[in-house]
Amino acid sequence: MAGILIVHASLGTGHLSASNALAEAFRHYGRDAVVIDVLDYANPVLRTALNQYFKQTTERAQSLYKLLYSQSDAADVEDAFSGNRMLTMLERPFLSQFEQLVSDLKPDAVISAHPVPGHILAHNKQAGVLPQPLYVVVTDYMAHSSWLVPGVDRYFVPSDFTRRGLLMRGIPPELLEVTGIPVSLELSEPKEARRLREQYELPVDRCVLTLFGGGIAPERVRLMVCQMLESRTEGMLVVVAGRNERLESALSDVSDGPNMRLRLYGQINHVDDLVTASDLVISKAGGLTVSEVLARGTPLVIIDPVPGQEEWNADVVVGAGAGIQLRMPETVPPAALYLLNQPERLDVMRRQARLIGRPRAALDVAGSILSDLADQKASDRVA
Numbered sequence: 001m002a003g004i005l006i007v008h009a010s011l012g013t014g015h016l017s018a019s020n021a022l023a024e025a026f027r028h029y030g031r032d033a034v035v036i037d038v039l040d041y042a043n044p045v046l047r048t049a050l051n052q053y054f055k056q057t058t059e060r061a062q063s064l065y066k067l068l069y070s071q072s073d074a075a076d077v078e079d080a081f082s083g084n085r086m087l088t089m090l091e092r093p094f095l096s097q098f099e100q101l102v103s104d105l106k107p108d109a110v111i112s113a114h115p116v117p118g119h120i121l122a123h124n125k126q127a128g129v130l131p132q133p134l135y136v137v138v139t140d141y142m143a144h145s146s147w148l149v150p151g152v153d154r155y156f157v158p159s160d161f162t163r164r165g166l167l168m169r170g171i172p173p174e175l176l177e178v179t180g181i182p183v184s185l186e187l188s189e190p191k192e193a194r195r196l197r198e199q200y201e202l203p204v205d206r207c208v209l210t211l212f213g214g215g216i217a218p219e220r221v222r223l224m225v226c227q228m229l230e231s232r233t234e235g236m237l238v239v240v241a242g243r244n245e246r247l248e249s250a251l252s253d254v255s256d257g258p259n260m261r262l263r264l265y266g267q268i269n270h271v272d273d274l275v276t277a278s279d280l281v282i283s284k285a286g287g288l289t290v291s292e293v294l295a296r297g298t299p300l301v302i303i304d305p306v307p308g309q310e311e312w313n314a315d316v317v318v319g320a321g322a323g324i325q326l327r328m329p330e331t332v333p334p335a336a337l338y339l340l341n342q343p344e345r346l347d348v349m350r351r352q353a354r355l356i357g358r359p360r361a362a363l364d365v366a367g368s369i370l371s372d373l374a375d376q377k378a379s380d381r382v383a
Contacts, residue, residue: 003032004369005107007117010037011050014288015114018139018362021182022111025362028185029370034105038098038117046094050116070308073145077170080145087146088119095120102130109133109369113182115146122149133376135369138162139181140287142312145169153372156365158291159356161316179365180358181291186272187359191296196277200270202263207235207340210274212283214242216304218250220329224282224303227333229257233340238263238274272296279346280336285313285325294357299323299349301336321352 004026008015019035026033039047074080092099099120102110109132112118124130133153141158142165155171156179157163163176197204209228213221221239228237237260241247248266256262268274275281275296283289285305290313293300300323302314317323324339326332339346358364 003034003107004109004111004366005102005105006033006035006111006113007038007102007121008035008112009039009050009114009116011039011114011116012286014139014286017184017288018137018182019111019113021184021362022113022137022365024185025182025366026370028363029366031366031370034107036101038095038114038120041095041098041101043094046091074148075145075169077148080148080169081150084115084119084146084149085123088123091116091119092123099124107132108373109135111135111137111365111369113137113139115144118147118149118152122151125151133369133372135365137182137365140309140313141181141290141316142309144309154368156368158287158358158361159316161319177368179368180295180361181287182362182365183288183292183295183359184272185362187292187295188363191273191276193277196273200273200277202238202277203234203236203261207233207279208238208277209235209336209340210238210240210278210281212240212242212281212289213247214240214244215284215286216247218244218247220304221247222250222254223329224332225251225254225262227330228336229254229260229262231257231260231333231337233337234259235279235340236261236263238265238278240265240268240271240274242267280339282332282336285310285317287313290317291358291361294322294353295359295361297350297354297357299339299346299353301326301332301339303327303329303332316356320356322349322356323353 006019006022008019023033023035074083110121112121118136121130121134125134135154136152137156138147141162143162154175154177156177158181160178163178166176167173194204202208225239251264275293275298278298281293281298282301285302300317302323302325305311305314314325318325326335
């Protein structure tokens with residue numbers, strides 16, 4: 001292969017987005033990169049079990065998911081390594097095709113953007129059958145101990161919050177590099193909000209508020225939308241349903257309010273343009289969603305984070321002053337409208353978002369790894 005292998009697991013969409021952004025960055029530097037989903041090479045039993053567990057617990061049994069997530073989060077690195085070695089023993093029998101694939105490809109370096117392939121790769125690294133450098137790219141702002149495996153050449157982490165948390169667990173500082181979560185290179189290019197508003201026929205001199213509702217229960221989105229449209233604030237509310245056809249149906253009979261107009265989208269390919277053009281974004285707190293919004297310096301109102309990693313992501317956003325988190329949908333419209341009518345506070349939140357947003361994260365990760373490989377090549381020549 002003579003290139004970079006980037007491995008993720010298709011449990012949620014964020015890991016794939018981060019992996020694709022990394023591949024884009026390596027190609028920007030003139031290096032080949034391949035992205036694979038470890039579950040494509042898994043025994044069907046494991047693939048079905050993991051997908052069902054993730055879907056059922058995150059959507060229908062969130063209290064159980066939160067309990068399991070917190071109870072399995074080891075406090076120090078040795079306990080984390082021990083627990084993850086046990087997971088590796090359970091996973092390896094179902095992932096022999098994946099192990100063989102990595103061996104056959106012979107990449108220059110391997111990057112894991114999800115804990116599951118990280119467990120297998122680390123085992124092979126320690127066993128001496130993975131001679132290539134192994135890197136882990138953490139895609140949540142606070143790293144659960146399932147990310148931690150021995151033998152990693154470096155962890156690329158989203159923020160100083162993440163780094164401090166891993167230092168407290170016992171990860172050596174030289175193994176931690178703060179880069180941000182990799183996002184598309186498009187986000188590293190400047191865009192003008194006014195021009196985008198004109199392009200997409202959004203109000204130029206009124207507020208624009210975007211609600212990404214695909215992962216939120218339709219009845220909760222409808223409640224927020226209807227309250228927002230009753231507002232005296234002039235502007236436009238843009239609702240993006242994504243692949244959630246139930247949400248589109250739930251809003252099909254909703255129309256413009258007296259002052260606030262409504263724009264409803266399904267799946268779109270101009271998410272970044274919309275975020276850039278918006279005064280405020282309402283969303284859940286997936287690691288990639290948060291990273292993409294912060295990379296554009298847009299303030300966030302977070303609703304319904306999945307217990308566990310999304311709650312931690314939300315805590316980082318709120319702790320940095322780049323957004324607020326609310327639990328009840330009834331409280332979202334008045335809070336969002338309050339912010340829209342407080343331009344000074346919104347300006348502060350924008351500045352804070354830009355401070356922790358890292359639009360060049362993918363380029364920084366790729367550049368660091370390529371520098372390592374160049375140093376190693378130079379060292380080999382001297383030897």
